[in-house]
Amino acid sequence: NAGVMQNPRHLVRRRGQEARLRCSPMKGHSHVYWYRQLPEEGLKFMVYLQKENIIDESGMPKERFSAEFPKEGPSILRIQQVVRGDSAAYFCASSPGGSYAYGYTFGSGTRLTVV
């Protein structure tokens, strides 16, 4: 079991470019959560998705950010027109069945640096 796979591990983008972060959940998990961790801060919830559905996007910034989890393939967190304030570690977690009863398993994260 390969665990939660995130790529790329590091991503550098110039201001105004687009960033695409990918997350493949653990085998058998169909629920994905994205969290952002700004430097020296805690993890902040962004979005919770099931296959082909956004369940809770209450933590997503209103503009420039979007997420999807298609029927086939990884979940994608997309940030358009990146700004320096988007520089952060983005962690994806997965769980079976949408229950947090057993906690989440996180991927190694994608560290986005906007220059």
Add this chain to the structure above:
Amino acid sequence: RKEVEQDPGPFNVPEGATVAFNCTYSNSASQSFFWYRQDCRKEPKLLMSVYSSGNEDGRFTAQLNRASQYISLLIRDSKLSDSATYLCVVPMDTGRRALTFGSGTRLQVQP
């Protein structure tokens, strides 16, 4: 009240010491609680789950006080390898189906 509050520390303790962290939460309906450990620039990893009054796993003991809405983590016989940030995690407020992470308490165990 914040959903989850933790003392950021740092807690600097010598090897072999016993150290305890507290965490308070706002969602009185929460049933599941967790402690995660996060090493510098790494992903959080599940340390312990807390479902009833508490849980013990080796040198680690987690306790839950529902009346006062706080959770504690006790580490006995601290090791250098315990140095990390410890995150208190609770379900989000009613109607939302994800976990809220505290900002973490940093522990530094010194030789």
